Every structure is written in C-alpha cells, then in structure tokens.
Amino acid sequence: MGHLVPRVLGLFLSLLILAEAARNFQLLQQRVLQWREVQAMKETLSRRQLLLPAPWRAPSEGVLRQPLDHFNRQEGRAFNQRFWINEEYWHRPAGPVFLYIGGESALSQFSVLSGHHMEMAEKYGALAVALEHRFYGASINPDGLRDDSLRFLSSQQALADLASFHLFVTQKYNLTQNNTWICFGGSYPGSLAAWFRLKFPHLVFAAVASSAPVQAQLDFTGYNQVVAASLSDPVVGGSAQCREAVAQAFSAVDQRLRAGQLAELEKDFHSCGNLTEPHDREQLTSNLADIFMGAVQYNNEGFQGGSVASLCTIMINGDLGSPYQRLIAVNNDFLEAMAFPCMENSHQRLMAELRSTNLSLTGVGERQWYFQTCTEFGYYQTCEDSTCPFSRLMTLSSQLDLCTQVFGVAPERVAEAVTFTNEYYGADHPKASRILFVNGDIDPWHALSVLTNQSRSELAILINGTSHCANMNPSKKSDPRPLILAREWIDYHVGDWLRLARKAPSAS
Incomplete structure (x- = not known):
C-alpha cells in the first residue's frame, strides 16, 4: 500500500496547481476531490492493516479502445478509455458485478477501493469495475x-461506452447471466446510472x-432556492437570521456596484485586478456566492470552514460589524483556507480558460463540462427571483453568453438541447424499474432528481441534513443517524435485487 501515499500527494499538488486558475466553485470542486481522495486513501490503508497478513491484489488499471462515434462506425477514429477492476472480493464465478460510473472529472483507483459501494462489494462478493467518462x-x-x-462528447455516447465496457468485462471473465450487474454513480454519473438501467x-x-x-x-x-433553505x-x-444576513450582505455589494464604488469592492474582497468591465463585476458576485x-x-x-x-x-x-x-x-477566511492571496474576477481570464484546448489529465474538466451544459x-444557477439571497447580477443571459462566445452555441439551441434531453430520458419520471434514487x-x-417513489421498484430515499453524494462516502462512526439509516x-x-436476480436470472 505504500505506493498509494505518493500518488495521492502528487494528485493533491497537481490539483492545487490547476485550481489557481479556476473560479471559486471549480476550486471548491477540486478541493472536494482532493479531500475525498485522501479520505479514501486513509480508509483503504486502515482496512488493509486490519486484514494483514492476508494477501492483497491491487486493482488493475487498463484502457479500452473505444470508437469516437458509436452511432457512425464509418467515422473510424477511436480513443483510449481508462478503467479499473478490483477482483479482491469477487466470489468466482457467479458473483455479481458492481459498476462504478465516472463523470465530469478524472477517475482513480479509489473508485474500486473505497466508498459505500465497495463496502457492499465486500459483503456480496462482487467484482468491482469502474469506467472513466470519455473526454x-x-x-x-x-x-x-x-x-x-x-x-x-455526450451522455448518449457515454452510455454506449458503458455498453461496450460491459461486453469487454463479460468476455474477459467469461461472465454469464448468473453474474448480476448493478451500477452506481453520483451527481451526473448518478444520472448516467439511472439512464444506463433505463x-x-x-x-x-x-x-x-x-x-x-x-x-x-x-x-x-x-438551486439557489435550496441554498437559501x-x-x-x-x-x-x-x-433565518443567517439567511437574512447573507441577503443583506449581497444587497450591499449590489448597491456599491450600482454606485460605482469599485475601488472599495476591489480592496474589501482582495480582487486580483480592477473591476473595469461589467463582466468582471458579475464574476465578483458569482465568486462570493460560490463560497456559500x-x-x-x-x-x-x-x-476548513466549508460548512453551513x-x-x-x-x-x-x-x-464583526454589518452583514x-x-x-x-x-471571503478572507475562504482565501486563507485556499491559500490564495486574492480573488480572480477577470472575465477575460475565465474566457481564456474555457477556450483553452490544453489537456489536463487530473481534476474537473471545466471546458468539457461547460460544453455538456450548453449541448x-x-x-445554470441563477439569482433572478426573489428567493435568491445573492446578487441579481447572476443572470441566465450572462451564462448563456458563454455558450455562444466559447462554443458558438446560440441560446435557443441550448434551450432545444435541454428539451431534447428531457424527452429522451424522461426527466424526473424516467419510467424505468429497479432504480434507487438517493438524495440529501x-x-x-x-x-432536479426523483424524490418520491415512482413505482414499486423505482424508489427514492431523501436523507435529512445531508449534502451532495454523502451516502457514497465510506461509512464513519460519526455519521448522522439519517445517513446511517x-x-x-x-x-x-442491493441485497434484495441480488436475491431476485438469483430467482429469475433472465429478468429485465
């Protein structure tokens, strides 16, 4: 297990470097990835120490050659898609297969080493496999x-990648219908998990x-209605006092912007540059809101300090004075926690980052993900209704402008794409079976998820007091009771599905 330590430290450093040019929310996502990787490393090391001197087989990493376009084989070009496989808990030959689906960031070997799905893989004797998302x-x-x-780059191509990966694993291990597949995903990969079953x-x-x-x-x-709540x-x-203070604070920021008190705002919030352009001022308000x-x-x-x-x-x-x-x-605490001397509010720098075609093989793929939102x-998380506690400068039009300026996708095309996606997958009524939707x-x-049972087998769990993908993290003694339940x-x-599959292996 010693090789895990330098790998995680290297990932940590590379994410810090990448984050220096990111907006606040992307920076937070990077830091959460770091935190989860380090926690996964600790949990894996702890579990291995308990199992010693039992032999341990490290997960295998590989690449699968995938077509760029599954729906037009005349295209011809391909790419290498990374995957991991962990056979440690697998009860050969009939044990189930647990598929962990990657999403809008780099995946790592911890996808088949740590997390609640791996606790269940150990319990049910599953072969654990994970596929990194294309691009x-x-x-x-x-x-x-x-x-x-x-x-x-699309969710439809990603689902076809999963089908191709299913075939690859099936052939590699001579699997049959007796090997029940269950897939897991969180956030966008959570949607992919539901859509793969659908x-x-x-x-x-x-x-x-x-x-x-x-x-x-x-x-x-x-989004910001839930943030306010x-x-x-x-x-x-x-x-209620906190929510009101936040609203008053952002109202004061907006007032200063309207009054042209830019030098005061630049000084108070440690702006890296002058707020000379209107879009820079929008970026300031967005960065401040991102902290909350x-x-x-x-x-x-x-x-540190990243909690409600x-x-x-x-x-x-x-x-401390006024709101x-x-x-x-x-903001001062945030900058200190992130070890940044100032807040980057340059809209031009953001545009340059989104337009950059330079590859980074770690962290969140910001350009790729913004492309998927546009197509x-x-x-788009806006603040134009009365329930939002942040700045009214956070508008839909300012975000749609990025689609046009970066990718040449007009606002009406974005709206059409959103409508098609909901028609194609069924939105929050997908009409599938054996899907468990879990939310905090x-x-x-x-x-935007499924919050109530849709049928006897399309079920929902809503966890009181928990946040994004909290149920996927490794179990801890300090977990709140609703999360434990x-x-x-x-x-x-999961156990019930596996029992049902054994009774009717050909069921669909």
Whole structure:
C-alpha cells in the first residue's frame, strides 16, 4: 500500500496547481476531490492493516479502445478509455458485478477501493469495475478539447461506452447471466446510472443513482432556492437570521456596484485586478456566492470552514460589524483556507480558460463540462427571483453568453438541447424499474432528481441534513443517524435485487 501515499500527494499538488486558475466553485470542486481522495486513501490503508497478513491484489488499471462515434462506425477514429477492476472480493464465478460510473472529472483507483459501494462489494462478493467518462481525465485524445472533437462528447455516447465496457468485462471473465450487474454513480454519473438501467435493461439489472439531476433545466432557479433553505436549516447549523444576513450582505455589494464604488469592492474582497468591465463585476458576485453555494453542496467537505454552520457563525456575528463586513470576513477566511492571496474576477481570464484546448489529465474538466451544459443539460444557477439571497447580477443571459462566445452555441439551441434531453430520458419520471434514487435534502441538486417513489421498484430515499453524494462516502462512526439509516436501506435494496436476480436470472 505504500505506493498509494505518493500518488495521492502528487494528485493533491497537481490539483492545487490547476485550481489557481479556476473560479471559486471549480476550486471548491477540486478541493472536494482532493479531500475525498485522501479520505479514501486513509480508509483503504486502515482496512488493509486490519486484514494483514492476508494477501492483497491491487486493482488493475487498463484502457479500452473505444470508437469516437458509436452511432457512425464509418467515422473510424477511436480513443483510449481508462478503467479499473478490483477482483479482491469477487466470489468466482457467479458473483455479481458492481459498476462504478465516472463523470465530469478524472477517475482513480479509489473508485474500486473505497466508498459505500465497495463496502457492499465486500459483503456480496462482487467484482468491482469502474469506467472513466470519455473526454475526462486520461480518457481523451490529444486533440480532444478542440471544438470539432467535443461533438463526440455526450451522455448518449457515454452510455454506449458503458455498453461496450460491459461486453469487454463479460468476455474477459467469461461472465454469464448468473453474474448480476448493478451500477452506481453520483451527481451526473448518478444520472448516467439511472439512464444506463433505463436504456440498457438487458445489461444492468439495477442501479443506485445518488444526487442524480435527471431533469435537465435551462434556468436552474431551484438551486439557489435550496441554498437559501439550507442556510436557514438549523439541522445543519443554519438559521433565518443567517439567511437574512447573507441577503443583506449581497444587497450591499449590489448597491456599491450600482454606485460605482469599485475601488472599495476591489480592496474589501482582495480582487486580483480592477473591476473595469461589467463582466468582471458579475464574476465578483458569482465568486462570493460560490463560497456559500459550495458550502451547502459539499457541507463539511473540502476546506476548513466549508460548512453551513461555520459560515452562518460568521454571518450572524454582530461583533464583526454589518452583514457586508461579515461577508468580507467570510471571503478572507475562504482565501486563507485556499491559500490564495486574492480573488480572480477577470472575465477575460475565465474566457481564456474555457477556450483553452490544453489537456489536463487530473481534476474537473471545466471546458468539457461547460460544453455538456450548453449541448445537453443547462443547469445554470441563477439569482433572478426573489428567493435568491445573492446578487441579481447572476443572470441566465450572462451564462448563456458563454455558450455562444466559447462554443458558438446560440441560446435557443441550448434551450432545444435541454428539451431534447428531457424527452429522451424522461426527466424526473424516467419510467424505468429497479432504480434507487438517493438524495440529501440540503443538496441543491436534489431539486432536479426523483424524490418520491415512482413505482414499486423505482424508489427514492431523501436523507435529512445531508449534502451532495454523502451516502457514497465510506461509512464513519460519526455519521448522522439519517445517513446511517439511508445506507442500511441502500444495502437492503442491493441485497434484495441480488436475491431476485438469483430467482429469475433472465429478468429485465
């Protein structure tokens, strides 16, 4: 296990370097990835120490040659897609297969080493396999970020990749219908898990879709509605007083922007450059909001002070001065926690980053993911309705402008793409079977998921007081009771599916 330590340290350093040019929310996502990788390393090392001196077989890493276009074989070009396989717990030859689906960031060997799905893999004797999403991480050709290559990046192609990977694993291990496949994913991969079961029911017997925003939405106003509710939720340390203080602080920022008090804002919030352009001012408000949005979405993960409780402690502290001054304190703590001397508010720099076709094989694929939002999902988190506690400068039009300026995708084309995605997959009523949708009620993305049982086998679990994909993390003694109970229910359904499959192996 010693080789894991330098690998994780190397990943940590590379993500820090990548994050220096990122916006606040991308920076938070990078930090959460770091945190989860390190936690996975610790959990894996701890488990291995308990099992010693039992022999350990490290997960195998490989690449599968995939066509760039599954739906036009005359295209001819291909790419190498990275995967991992862990045979350690597999009960040969009839044990199940647990498929972990990658998404909008690089995947690692910890996808088949750690997490609740791996705890269940050990319990049920599963072969654990994981597939990195096309065009993310190392699963991309050198020209993959060019506009003409990105047209091969879509959820439909990703599902076809999974079907091809299913065939590869089946042939590699001589699997039969007795080997029951169950897939797992969180966030966008959670949607892929549900859609893989929906579109390929003959390949995968069941799916656990965690924090899965299966309903595409152009103007995702619900995101900040949930953020506002979570800032008010005493279960996670929020309060009505906190939410109101946040709203007052951002109102004060907007007032200063309208009054042209740019030098004051640049100084107060440690802007790396002058707020000379209108888009720079929008970027400032977005970066400030990202601190709160990220703390809600990833409550207690990623960076010191990155929780609803810690932010609200500052925002209701009258000794710090006005709500505006408290927001300054929040930003100062954020910059200190991230070890950044200033806040990058340059819209031109953001545009340059999104237009860059230089590959980075680690972290979140920002250009790729923004392309998918422009061509499939929308998901734009705006602040134009009265329930939003942040700046009114966070508009839909400003985000759609990026689709046009970066990829040449007009706003009406984005809207059409969102409509098609919902028609193709069924939005939040996918009409499938044997899918378990798992969400935390403070996670803003739960607003686009399935929250109530759709049928006897299309079920939903809503966990009180938990955030984005919390159920997928390794179990800890300190986990709150609702999260513990939710994992027990997930485990129960996985076991029930496996029992059902043994009774009727040909069931679809």
